[in-house]
Amino acid sequence: MKRTPFCVVMKTSISELKETKAYKQVKLFIITFAPVVLFFIPVAWLNRQHSICLYKNITGHDCFGCGITRAVLSVLHFDFGTAFHYNKMVVIVFPLLVYIWVNKIVKLIKELNDKSNLKEL
Numbered sequence: 001m002k003r004t005p006f007c008v009v010m011k012t013s014i015s016e017l018k019e020t021k022a023y024k025q026v027k028l029f030i031i032t033f034a035p036v037v038l039f040f041i042p043v044a045w046l047n048r049q050h051s052i053c054l055y056k057n058i059t060g061h062d063c064f065g066c067g068i069t070r071a072v073l074s075v076l077h078f079d080f081g082t083a084f085h086y087n088k089m090v091v092i093v094f095p096l097l098v099y100i101w102v103n104k105i106v107k108l109i110k111e112l113n114d115k116s117n118l119k120e121l
Helices: 021-039 043-048 054-059 068-076 080-086 090-113
Strands: none
Touching: 021 068, 021 090, 043 068, 068 080, 068 090, 080 090
16 A cells, blocks of 8 residues: 655645744744753763764864863853863854854744745644
């Protein structure tokens, strides 16, 4: 028996689904509250994990990106000294991440307010 793909059954494609109001509302919610979720990840837990950096695993030396995840989480916990200790590039990376995050939220809000582009399911 031949199976019919889900998007054919729903008579909509993935690209059409991404243009719906419900999809954009869920996306806005997830993007808005992602830093809140990251706040609850303890930095001490990350310190106990094995590094996934290929460069560090092969050479034994830190690359330029090593420690940036711990540094960003430390900034989210308002521990700026420790963040700078983990990776000095956090003074560049974190403001860029905040800019991208705010820019994405503003863009999604504008898209939700522009009702001419949105489709209903």
